[in-house]
Amino acid sequence: MYNGKYIIPGLIVFLGLITFPFWYNIVAGAPYAKAKLPLPADQKECIEKAEFMRAEHMQILDEWRDKVVRDGARIYTASNGKQWAISLQNTCMKCHANKVEFCDKCHLQNSVSPYCWTCHLEPKGNQ
């Protein structure tokens, strides 16, 4: 290889730099801590299982809004047979009544900024 003595160290430095975030986090510690979310005290289960909600709530919300606005289907039958009125403001936020503690905690930590609340009203009080 021509100029191998320059190219190979150069490549090593380059790889070191672009993988910096990975090994920095390994070396420096600061492991990812899951946000602790306050769960509604008077309810045992959300509309679906907690793991499912954690992973798929955005898909559910996306599907819900289309079903309500475009198809006029306003009742969701969960996999356990329970029926729910499809509404972010009137169903989800009735239990998860504190947007700052519930929604924002994870979203801020993971740098996602959904624009639900530019139109939808967050519950008042309880903050």
Place this chain on the structure above:
Amino acid sequence: MNNCRRKFLKIAGLSALGLGVKPALDLLTVPDAHALMPPDAYKPDAKGLKAKHWGMVIDTSKFDKPEKFEKVIQACHNTHNVPEIPGKQEVKWLWTDEFKATFPDNEQHYIPDKVESRKFLLLCNHCENPACVRVCPTKATFKREDGIVMMDMHRCIGCRFCMAACPYGARSFNFGEPRPYLKYENPEYPTRMRGVVEKCTFCTERLALGKMPYCAEASGGAILFGDLNDAKSEVRKALKENFTIRRKVALGTSPSVYYII
């Protein structure tokens, strides 16, 4: 020999790479949430009112005092979080105007004073052939099967083509954030944001729960609401008994709001 072995190693290497593709792809693809959700999980509320073609009949003679308009407009605007913005950036779902502006193609000489001085309640006409729906580039506004011209705020990009297309001025654009102009927020209904177009939706959210639109409820019988396709409905009875006109029919949009003069 040497060459052969070289070729073999190349092919073996490529094959090994190929075996690694599937697990790598599996890592990249997102599991399909729809497959996990129960099938046929969605249905309309059983209480909901159904119709083939929702329509409205407004008895204009019963709206004889400004307070009556005010009551109806407030019932709508307060519950739908419609802001009160002064000037040209106003947002309105329900509003009023005089005869000449309401029925400009119905130019009559020597019309009775009581009609000329009368105000008319105006709203989205929920046309059978809505010009706004034709021009919407994102299908944010669309016509439902029951005749209601609906807005999907999630899809509106604020291009205002629909406002240019609507011959009735029924659509309002949010030039700024509407929330500071709300006197009161109804926590059960969303507001809008800067950059979307809004209008009357014939209270679809109420019809879905089996209730009549706010304006019809607050009008004390001056506004009738029902199925125009059903010959026995209240609206059809009113149309049979009274002479009614619609706004700007010559344009071919075929409004679903009728006015008893």
